Amino acid sequence: MSGHARRRPPKAVIPLLIWEGVWKALAIRRAVQLKKYRWIPVLAAISSGGVLPIWFILHNRDAGTD
Numbered sequence: 222m223s224g225h226a227r228r229r230p231p232k233a234v235i236p237l238l239i240w241e242g243v244w245k246a247l248a249i250r251r252a253v254q255l256k257k258y259r260w261i262p263v264l265a266a267i268s269s270g271g272v273l274p275i276w277f278i279l280h281n282r283d284a285g286t287d
Contacts, residue, residue, distance in 0.1 A: 241271045248274030255284050 245264055252260040260277065267273050 237270060241268065241274075244271040244274035244278075248277045251278055251281060255281055257281070 248264045249261055252258070252264060264274055264277060
């Protein structure tokens with residue numbers, strides 16, 4: 222054995238990952254509905270703790286789908 226134990230992330234990280242994943246999914250769904258396809262890779266790639274997806278949803282909440 223090399224003596225290096227594999228470190229697990231703190232348990233507090235798991236709820237944050239779930240929180241961010243849910244908001245990302247909602248924002249990406251909204252981007253598809255509004256046909257704003259350029260936003261999809263941005264929303265998927267940036268890890269912002271949910272801030273960017275929440276901003277996108279709030280910024281586009283009144284936009285109608287044609």
